[in-house]
Amino acid sequence: MKIRWQSGFSLIEVAVVLVIMGLFIAGLLGPLGNRLEQAKIGQATNDLEDIKDAILGFAIINGHPPCPDTDGDGLENTVGNNCANVNAGIASGALPSANLGVTAIDPWGNTYLYAVNNDFADRIDGTGGCSGATTTGVSFEICSVGSMNIYEDNTLAVFVAQSVPIVILSQGKTRLPLPADEAENNNNDINFVSRDYRPDSSPVPFNDIVSWISTNELVGKMVQAQRLP
Numbered sequence: 001m002k003i004r005w006q007s008g009f010s011l012i013e014v015a016v017v018l019v020i021m022g023l024f025i026a027g028l029l030g031p032l033g034n035r036l037e038q039a040k041i042g043q044a045t046n047d048l049e050d051i052k053d054a055i056l057g058f059a060i061i062n063g064h065p066p067c068p069d070t071d072g073d074g075l076e077n078t079v080g081n082n083c084a085n086v087n088a089g090i091a092s093g094a095l096p097s098a099n100l101g102v103t104a105i106d107p108w109g110n111t112y113l114y115a116v117n118n119d120f121a122d123r124i125d126g127t128g129g130c131s132g133a134t135t136t137g138v139s140f141e142i143c144s145v146g147s148m149n150i151y152e153d154n155t156l157a158v159f160v161a162q163s164v165p166i167v168i169l170s171q172g173k174t175r176l177p178l179p180a181d182e183a184e185n186n187n188n189d190i191n192f193v194s195r196d197y198r199p200d201s202s203p204v205p206f207n208d209i210v211s212w213i214s215t216n217e218l219v220g221k222m223v224q225a226q227r228l229p
Contacts, residue, residue, distance in 0.1 A: 034199075037173075040107035041197055041209065044170045047103055048211040051112065051168055054100040055213060060225040064139035065121050065166055065218070066100065068093030068114045074104055081123040083116070087188050089147055091118045095168065106170040106209075113185075117146050117165040120218070135228055140165075142228045146215045150194050153204075154184045160194050164212045167192055172207030181206050 059065045067076040067083035068091050076096040077084035083091030095112040097104035106112055119127045119140060126134025130143035146165030152158040169185060169192070178186060181193040185208050194210035222228040 037199075041172075043107045044172075044209050047106065047112070048168055048170065048209065051095065051100065051102050052211060052213055054102050055166060055168075056218065056221045058100060059218060060221060060227055063135075063137040063227060064123070065116050065213075066096045067091055067121050068116065069096040069098075070094070074098030078123070083118050083121050086118045088190060089118055090188070090190055091116050091121060092188050106172075108170070108173050110171050110174060113169050113171065115148065115167045117148070120144065120146065120165045138222065138227055140219075142219055142223065144215065144219070148190045148192065148212070150192050150210065150212060151184075152193070152195060154180045154193055156184075156191055161212055161214060164214050165218060166213040168211045170209040172197075172209060175200065175205075175207075179205050182208050185210065 055065050067078050068085065069075055070077040070085045070093040072094065074094075074097045076099050077093070085091055085093050092113070092115040095102070095104060095114040097112070104111055122139050124139060125136055126141050127139055130141055130145070134141060144165075145163050148164050148167055149156075149159060150161040150164065150167070152160055171182070171185070177183075181195065181204070184191060184193045192210055192212075193206075193208070195206050197209075198204060198206045219228060
């Protein structure tokens with residue numbers, strides 16, 4: 001009687017194949033994950049441009065930029081003639097997306113954050129404090145200056161932009177604890193950090209996307225729309 005041996009893979013051969021497949025899949029997922037992250041960054045950047053346009057339009061129509069949303073309903077919040085949640089002259093909170101007619105949520109599922117000088121967003125004519133004359137229905141003056149600063153990193157040594165009245169930001173992918181540069185964007189003061197995207201594998205990771213409206217841009221748009229002289 002002739003014995004026939006059944007051919008097949010040994011456990012070692014199967015293990016080798018699985019390792020090779022795992023390495024191949026990992027090699028594909030890395031670039032795919034990077035492309036997906038870059039797509040989200042591009043979408044957030046576009047969102048922030050739309051948000052800036054909406055804020056400028058709101059200011060032209062109403063004579064002031066909106067106050068932040070502090071209770072999560074998408075609407076700006078005020079206390080009397082001032083914004084709610086004011087600290088050191090800065091009102092901060094979520095973007096008042098419903099007032100602006102823009103998206104409230106960034107591509108990572110987080111709320112867009114918003115900070116504005118209360119003197120620019122309050123309901124008191126000409127509270128910039130820089131001239132004797134005020135324009136009826138406008139909360140700041142042609143000589144008003146914002147007080148928030150944008151830096152290259154958390155050492156606050158090198159300016160990216162100085163004396164801005166409005167900051168909008170996406171916090172990117174959620175991670176804890178926050179890197180030092182990102183923590184600077186979450187401490188409710190007048191200073192922010194804006195730098196290029198750096199992945200988690202970087203020695204100094206950073207994935208906030210920070211945008212702002214300068215005093216010159218805001219005042220210039222108001223002058224162009226004949227809301228300021």
